[in-house]
Amino acid sequence: MAIHRVSFFGLIVAAGVSAFLTEEEFPWQPPGPGDLRSPCPGINTLANHGLLPRDGRNIDLEVLGEATALGYNMEHNTMLAVGIPALTTSTTGNSSTFHLSDVDQHMPQVIEHDGSITRDDKYFGDSNSFSHAAWGRALASWGDIEIIDFAAAAREIKARFEWGEANNPEFNATFARTGSLLQYALLLSAFGDYGNANMTLIRYWAEHERLPLRLGWQPPVNNINSTMNRLIAANISALWV
Template sequence: MALQKGQYHPAGPGDLRSPCPYVGLGLDIASTLVNRVFQVHSDDPKSGPRGGSRAGLRDPNQVNKDGIPVLNLDQVGRPHALEHDVSITRQDRELGDCIHLDPELCRRFLRSAKEGKIRTADMGRYRKTRYEEQQKDNPDLQFGKFEHYVGCAELAALRCVFGKGVTKGIPDDFVRAVFGEERLPYDEGWSPRRFKAFFPEALVVLLVISHYAWPF
């Protein structure tokens, strides 16, 4: 089926999707992410393939017919890489489906909104609540400082890309579209930022979220 640019099409049974999208980020953040994830994955970089990385997502020699490194979107959820326990809208791998949306978790995240907005502090507090829940429910929980900062960085990216200014937070209908329907919230009034989010801005938001989410 031919689609026009920007046309929404929900995932079909054979489509490969990732557990978290990134869009609207500055070249510095985007380049860092791409360079890191296109490395070959290794649970232990010291003994794994040369040039391997824990955060890398590719299999050894995973290239297209022209020899260019490629990824499948579902590899973003690769175990022991960037995918982690204590997701906002996905189950832990040991408890269920870590790739596809858990509708109840999404509804609970949306209920953290106040006056129709999810603010930075709300995100941090909810992430801490999720950690406390999973600590009780998942005896095989794997969640240290690395996973904490990755999870906070994901929310910081969400906040930077879809937020409506420093203090206004993200409209809950934006979040409902992004997580609930896996589409960009154009119909709800969102438009891409004129100036993209670069590291300095994203780092400040990450640190604020981390402050409220800190579980250790």
């Protein structure tokens, strides 16, 4: 069964196209005792569907590339922008693999960062688990909207950073800015048209760490790539004043 899955992944990646995903083929399961997860809801979601190892352990770039391509239609070089730094946090004893929990490393910051949409800052303790408080502030900043556009993203980031700088004396705004813009680039690419993300889909994904397949979502037809990410980040930055 595992051989069939890897072969299917390989065909999708080689073709450079998105696949039709179903809950039947990739059922969602919450992490069990001993399973490892990260501060990143995007890769946690892939593990919860079995696109990454469900135990969150010993992940290499090939496995990560196949999972992000199938789960989000992410092109290879964009995956490497996350995957290569993740390897530098490895505690597996093998420099070519990492556990999901490894990327919670805070000093030096590699992937985990202050000012997350869904996590508390490390200064307050747990930066790895979903934070209802952090997420609640994001929802309040967005307000009663159905679509998250560049303006809504900029408004939310501004409020989030103001809160962080006022409440966290160790707030790392420089690294937080990079991480926050990357988060939005992925959100606005994966869950909507360029610059217009569906709030319902984002809430389902973030609050459950689950692909919103049951809501009719499928990975974007156009792949998530570095060029598009930079354009989205630039548009948000222009409004973030």
